Amino acid sequence: MKRRGISSLVHSLWICAIWIDPAISFGTINEPEVVGQHCEHERITRAAFACQPDVTISDGRCFEELSLHQLAGRSGPDGHVGWGTNGAVGAPDLLDPVPEGPEAHCDNADFLDTEAHGIEAAYPRTRQEATAQLQVCTNHLRLRFLEGVDAADKLVDQHARIIAPEVDISGSDCRFSFPDLQMHWFSRGKCSAIEGFGRALHGIQDFYAHSNWADDAQPPYSLSNPPGLKLDKSPLFLDLRAENNITDQVPHDLSTGCFGGIMTDGPEGKAGHPLEPGSLDCTGRVTHHTLNKDNGVIDYITGETSEAGPNTPRSDIPGNFERAVSAAIRDSRRQWRYFREQIRRTYGKERGNIIICALIRDNPTQDCYGRRIAILRDVLKNTSRIAEMQIPVQSWLLQEIDGVAHDEGPGEGLTEQNSTKSRGSSGELEKEDDDHRSDLVKKLQPLHIGLDVGTAFKALRDNPTVFPTNKTAIIALTRTRNLHLDEQIAHVWHAGDEGIRVHLGLLPPPHSPSDTIDSDDEEVAMSKAKEEDLITGVLRTGGTYSILHNEDAVPSFLDHVVSRGLTQYDNARDTATLLPPGISISDYVTPESEPRRFSFDASELNNAIIAVSPITPKLSLHVCVRHVRRNAVVKELDIGLDGNATFRAELGIGDVPRTDAWFELEVAHVEGSGLVGSGLFEVSIETENVESYHSSKSSKQEAETVSDEDCPMHNEL
Numbered sequence: 001m002k003r004r005g006i007s008s009l010v011h012s013l014w015i016c017a018i019w020i021d022p023a024i025s026f027g028t029i030n031e032p033e034v035v036g037q038h039c040e041h042e043r044i045t046r047a048a049f050a051c052q053p054d055v056t057i058s059d060g061r062c063f064e065e066l067s068l069h070q071l072a073g074r075s076g077p078d079g080h081v082g083w084g085t086n087g088a089v090g091a092p093d094l095l096d097p098v099p100e101g102p103e104a105h106c107d108n109a110d111f112l113d114t115e116a117h118g119i120e121a122a123y124p125r126t127r128q129e130a131t132a133q134l135q136v137c138t139n140h141l142r143l144r145f146l147e148g149v150d151a152a153d154k155l156v157d158q159h160a161r162i163i164a165p166e167v168d169i170s171g172s173d174c175r176f177s178f179p180d181l182q183m184h185w186f187s188r189g190k191c192s193a194i195e196g197f198g199r200a201l202h203g204i205q206d207f208y209a210h211s212n213w214a215d216d217a218q219p220p221y222s223l224s225n226p227p228g229l230k231l232d233k234s235p236l237f238l239d240l241r242a243e244n245n246i247t248d249q250v251p252h253d254l255s256t257g258c259f260g261g262i263m264t265d266g267p268e269g270k271a272g273h274p275l276e277p278g279s280l281d282c283t284g285r286v287t288h289h290t291l292n293k294d295n296g297v298i299d300y301i302t303g304e305t306s307e308a309g310p311n312t313p314r315s316d317i318p319g320n321f322e323r324a325v326s327a328a329i330r331d332s333r334r335q336w337r338y339f340r341e342q343i344r345r346t347y348g349k350e351r352g353n354i355i356i357c358a359l360i361r362d363n364p365t366q367d368c369y370g371r372r373i374a375i376l377r378d379v380l381k382n383t384s385r386i387a388e389m390q391i392p393v394q395s396w397l398l399q400e401i402d403g404v405a406h407d408e409g410p411g412e413g414l415t416e417q418n419s420t421k422s423r424g425s426s427g428e429l430e431k432e433d434d435d436h437r438s439d440l441v442k443k444l445q446p447l448h449i450g451l452d453v454g455t456a457f458k459a460l461r462d463n464p465t466v467f468p469t470n471k472t473a474i475i476a477l478t479r480t481r482n483l484h485l486d487e488q489i490a491h492v493w494h495a496g497d498e499g500i501r502v503h504l505g506l507l508p509p510p511h512s513p514s515d516t517i518d519s520d521d522e523e524v525a526m527s528k529a530k531e532e533d534l535i536t537g538v539l540r541t542g543g544t545y546s547i548l549h550n551e552d553a554v555p556s557f558l559d560h561v562v563s564r565g566l567t568q569y570d571n572a573r574d575t576a577t578l579l580p581p582g583i584s585i586s587d588y589v590t591p592e593s594e595p596r597r598f599s600f601d602a603s604e605l606n607n608a609i610i611a612v613s614p615i616t617p618k619l620s621l622h623v624c625v626r627h628v629r630r631n632a633v634v635k636e637l638d639i640g641l642d643g644n645a646t647f648r649a650e651l652g653i654g655d656v657p658r659t660d661a662w663f664e665l666e667v668a669h670v671e672g673s674g675l676v677g678s679g680l681f682e683v684s685i686e687t688e689n690v691e692s693y694h695s696s697k698s699s700k701q702e703a704e705t706v707s708d709e710d711c712p713m714h715n716e717l
């Protein structure tokens, strides 16, 4: 939110910190008494991204202290000039040498339907013109967002090793460069990534301060009192991952303000001022002054507002400043999720997770490294092991599952700090009570022994100094379906209590004749209730519960495990996780945790067929498939009471340059009498060869129906 307090021939000093002299120092203005500035962008950004007050370690989503300073800026104490730093979110207002133009603040997309509101004079701009300007703003923010994503590539090398100098902000704060020279060759990768994201965030936050999106307003409407839309969801067209023409997604009465310049901005639109370079003729238009809610006090922890204004008439309507601020906080979080999803898509889940880890953590070369994984298969397969690795490398995990040990020892990476494998080692999982176990082996039929989550749990828990338990995980693959699996439920819950993630993959049960002779009363399938307990226990750890369709699906299973986040250090729960073919993934929705999101691709060669079905009785689900780049809903419907739904996603003409299409599935519960609000469901994907699909289609008509409906918005927390 721009501050327009100080008069200056160049531009007002809008933000907390100002660039007094680029060659010498940064400075800060936090001067509520005279100038009326309260660091609104900084405070909104802090409220959106700070870790909980008593938490210093990020949960994978919040920014740790020093990293947050780079994004939000750090104001000095009240009334001081020359303290603190600018954050990336404030960069578009910086005098470097002039602030970014109207496209960076979503200004000048003003429109008033004078005819519909009974106002005599015709409005000087059409809806189309206003929308075109909004498109310019959206495209600009999408570009900044992508600049951040591009720069993030520099943080880690091709093997997902952190490049220490690119992430080190301990010595000096980031300095943000001239927007038009933004090639990021000279600044640290972490700073450049945060800069791109922060500059985009600035415009997102400004949109709510400068528009009537969240406003309340009462008729009669006029140039100085345009209608308010009072919307509390985030606008679909501001999805910065998307590339679409936003025309059909812009509400008819949406308006931002025409900003003539410092000297002409007022309740009445005026002609531009000759002494002010670049000032605009806002005659007869809704002005920035009329609509803005730029000023007020925002609590930087809770985001609560007070003392709205003065001098922002729209804030005089009760609640408008508060609505603008809370919408800005909510959308800032949404864009941060989009940013992480875009990074994971662009650089893959392995590198992507480490890049994100390095962006949010102050000490990434320490905190992003070091994992300890127990890998379990049904015991007699002899491949239960403990593996230590610096970062979750999927190909490595795969070899571990095959029983190939990794004992490279130190010195494999370039340096001890940033090598992936210097701490790598693995070995057989030690059994505490070996003798006792061999008795068991004798007594029980081999296949009934099943997994031993308890031993793995103890091994991980009892070595906590080197690896805190929240950097450890259990990956278990089993063919067992019998009663012995439910004996593991208690161990899984204990693991969850300790912060150990458990990922459970169920392989198809054996079919060979020698196996079936074991079919006696002990082969009884787990009861449905027990199975739901087990699934719930596993999901509660943050891990995945997946059914593998066949033996070949182990890599797919690991795809999903790494995408979901091997340990608590690896991925926050709000992002879409990869939905690979060959497995059925169980997940749950609750009013607090939903929606759950999955991402998948359709490509030139393969369509994707998605199936969703509730597991919990009486659970009814709202499912929605979106094409991310086109920002359009492909399919949306409610399923429930044991119903299933399938969706086909295919490559469209607009996807041809990339030859793939990015889709997102959202699953949430449906309210209704007799239905429950939380429960388990299952989702899977199959690929379908495009050739055979087309040859079997009777008509060449496009099956895909694209609408502009939004999926219902849910808590972005």
Ligand SMILES: *[C@@H]1O[C@H](CO)[C@@H](O)[C@H](O)[C@H]1NC(C)=O
Pocket: 057, 058, 059, 060, 468, 469, 470, 471, 568, 569
């Ligand atoms: C992991 O556990 C350690 C030690 O208990 C704790 O300090 C840290 O905050 C935890 N990290 C996360 C991401 O929860």
Ligand SMILES: *[C@@H]1O[C@H](CO)[C@@H](O)[C@H](O)[C@H]1NC(C)=O
Pocket: 135, 245, 246, 247
């Ligand atoms: C977006 O679509 C509208 C209406 O179809 C069209 O008038 C406009 O030129 C398009 N904008 C761009 C940037 O292509």
Ligand SMILES: *[C@@H]1O[C@H](CO)[C@@H](O)[C@H](O)[C@H]1NC(C)=O
Pocket: 381, 382
């Ligand atoms: C299983 O382990 C035993 C002893 O640890 C070893 O002798 C045997 O070769 C292993 N079997 C397989 C299939 O790896």
Ligand SMILES: *[C@@H]1O[C@H](CO)[C@@H](O)[C@H](O)[C@H]1NC(C)=O
Pocket: 613, 642, 643, 644
């Ligand atoms: C839904 O799908 C599940 C799993 O694929 C299947 O077991 C069940 O029979 C299906 N139910 C209906 C009503 O089609």
